[in-house]
Amino acid sequence: MILVVRHVKDGQMLLNEELFSGIHRCLPAFSYLKYIMILFLSKSTSTDLVINNPSPPFASCAPMMATVVICTIFLGFCVGWLLLRRVSSILDNVPGPPSKSLLTGNLVQFHDANGWEFQHELEQDYGQVVKINGILGDRQLFVFDPAALHSILVENETAYEDMPKLMCLSRLLWGNGILSSVGNAHRKYRKILTPAFATPNLKGMIPLFYEVAERTRDNLIAPHVLPGPQMLDFNSIFSRTSLDLIRRAGIGYSFDPTIPGQAPTDRYAEALKALIDTVWKLALMIPLLPWVVKFIPFPSLRRRMINLTPLPALHRIRDIVDFMDTAAAQFVRDRRTAIESGDLDTDAKDVMSLLMKSNANAESELHLTDDELVASTSMIIFAGTDTTSAALNRVFYLLARHPDLQDKLRAEIIAAPERLDYSALVELPCLDAVIHEVLRLYPPVSPALFREAVHDAVLPLSSPIIGVDGTALHSIAVPKGTSIYLATAAANRNKRVWGEDALEFKPERWDNGKADSTKTCGVYGNTMTFLGGARSCIGYKFAQLELKVITCVLLRAFRFSNPDPRVQWQKPGVIPSPRIDNRQELPILVERLLEPV
Numbered sequence: 001m002i003l004v005v006r007h008v009k010d011g012q013m014l015l016n017e018e019l020f021s022g023i024h025r026c027l028p029a030f031s032y033l034k035y036i037m038i039l040f041l042s043k044s045t046s047t048d049l050v051i052n053n054p055s056p057p058f059a060s061c062a063p064m065m066a067t068v069v070i071c072t073i074f075l076g077f078c079v080g081w082l083l084l085r086r087v088s089s090i091l092d093n094v095p096g097p098p099s100k101s102l103l104t105g106n107l108v109q110f111h112d113a114n115g116w117e118f119q120h121e122l123e124q125d126y127g128q129v130v131k132i133n134g135i136l137g138d139r140q141l142f143v144f145d146p147a148a149l150h151s152i153l154v155e156n157e158t159a160y161e162d163m164p165k166l167m168c169l170s171r172l173l174w175g176n177g178i179l180s181s182v183g184n185a186h187r188k189y190r191k192i193l194t195p196a197f198a199t200p201n202l203k204g205m206i207p208l209f210y211e212v213a214e215r216t217r218d219n220l221i222a223p224h225v226l227p228g229p230q231m232l233d234f235n236s237i238f239s240r241t242s243l244d245l246i247r248r249a250g251i252g253y254s255f256d257p258t259i260p261g262q263a264p265t266d267r268y269a270e271a272l273k274a275l276i277d278t279v280w281k282l283a284l285m286i287p288l289l290p291w292v293v294k295f296i297p298f299p300s301l302r303r304r305m306i307n308l309t310p311l312p313a314l315h316r317i318r319d320i321v322d323f324m325d326t327a328a329a330q331f332v333r334d335r336r337t338a339i340e341s342g343d344l345d346t347d348a349k350d351v352m353s354l355l356m357k358s359n360a361n362a363e364s365e366l367h368l369t370d371d372e373l374v375a376s377t378s379m380i381i382f383a384g385t386d387t388t389s390a391a392l393n394r395v396f397y398l399l400a401r402h403p404d405l406q407d408k409l410r411a412e413i414i415a416a417p418e419r420l421d422y423s424a425l426v427e428l429p430c431l432d433a434v435i436h437e438v439l440r441l442y443p444p445v446s447p448a449l450f451r452e453a454v455h456d457a458v459l460p461l462s463s464p465i466i467g468v469d470g471t472a473l474h475s476i477a478v479p480k481g482t483s484i485y486l487a488t489a490a491a492n493r494n495k496r497v498w499g500e501d502a503l504e505f506k507p508e509r510w511d512n513g514k515a516d517s518t519k520t521c522g523v524y525g526n527t528m529t530f531l532g533g534a535r536s537c538i539g540y541k542f543a544q545l546e547l548k549v550i551t552c553v554l555l556r557a558f559r560f561s562n563p564d565p566r567v568q569w570q571k572p573g574v575i576p577s578p579r580i581d582n583r584q585e586l587p588i589l590v591e592r593l594l595e596p597v
């Protein structure tokens, strides 16, 4: 599908061997077959020329028939061999749901809009590691055992990689950056990006968060609630707010948010949203990407093929990627010029300014090229936008449904100064508990996090599961190429970690740091929302601070209630979103508490 891009280096493409090695290894044999066909055909041509030696009836068809027979036998052999590989596996003893289809296994149930429910069933009905069926009976694992997650993300991290297919997708969309790199290249990005997210820099970003929060209050909400309580669509408000947050504090460029009901004026916001939706429409083609890149290594040729392919979604992706790429490249050029000419505000606090300033002085092995900076810009915007708006949607939906909790939280906020600094924000106990509990019970990126075993490995288990044959399994042997779903939502609701009330929304569980006795490798408090280990979310403190600032500013000014009862939380892509009749929407009743500024 998204064959557009510029930066793809052939050698970096990895194949999902478990799914593809069979077919891949057959390719030389297919070429051989083609060779035989050519031989037969050329032989047939030459017989035609021997006029004086007439052939018996059907003789001229014989080579063709032989070819067809050989092809059929060979193809049958290949398909049989592929299926045989699936017939028995070392993972068969791991319990899991029956396959729904020979072709797609459980994947449709797992990934459709209501996939959350199916995943919830897995977590309720089976052990902390569940086997599900993939394409043509490929065995995959759904994992939320704390010891197994620790092994995948920390202890034995090099044995597992982010899905090569998704890496390939993100490299094609944005180029080489933190989300699309592995090994040393990834470590380089982490090393140069981490300081931008360190506490002293985050402290400097808080005024930027307030600026955006107050703009949301004054421009997006207040004008609509002047005549009295109003139902407003908070999904669109928070989409604009989260993009504004990342543009202001992430890349240091701001724009005026649009008013709900009017057409959005910012093309970048539209482009980002449209990109994710459109890519998801072609999700079934993602597994083919590493192949496409391998066999069509030239971006210009891939582009020509896209232009010729009559798939409107593909053309849309091409145009969006072009647009985002141009915008990010322009941004990087302007920033570099400003740094070189000394015009960049020395107090600029946004992530990209900090990154580009430190990049200008970085040692050569850490230095990022302009292309890498362009990729980083797009990736930071991508990673920090929909995630934040999904979290804001949940926070305000839950506060609207829990009026007592909302009143308690508002009282805490009103008792504090209007603009809080870093330490005050992290110390408001009710605010801290609400944000932690929302992120625990409803992780915004879930359950769409994948890894693939790059060599044979063993998954340790914190408690044994009972295998299909009735024996207790204390660990699971994982063959190379196995796809693994990191079941973060299931981990966050694991009764063995959180107790019998794990499924309840109870912010008070965070009182006195009760929820904090370490049992998992999550970045804090046993939650896997931001993952753990070397690829954990680099922006997790940034994200929590922005959620806190928005909550403080909006709860001071408004009361939220009565979310539309038709709202359903669905997962059309990787991020669950509120929907009514298949439209993304979150109507909540809002009334003004303060005089407008």
Ligand code: HEM
Residues within 6 Å of the ligand: 162, 178, 179, 190, 250, 351, 379, 380, 383, 384, 385, 387, 388, 391, 443, 444, 445, 449, 450, 529, 530, 531, 534, 535, 536, 537, 538, 539, 540, 542, 543
């Ligand atoms: C509530 C909001 C957020 C959630 C739930 C979230 C969650 C995550 C998760 C689960 C990952 C790991 C993905 C994987 O390895 O497959 C991740 C990675 C990442 N996140 Fe976030 N994120 C959030 C907000 C942000 C923000 C605001 C930023 C930037 C300002 C950000 C930047 C990143 C980056 C750059 C990575 C890639 C890290 C790496 O590969 O080393 N995230 N995020």
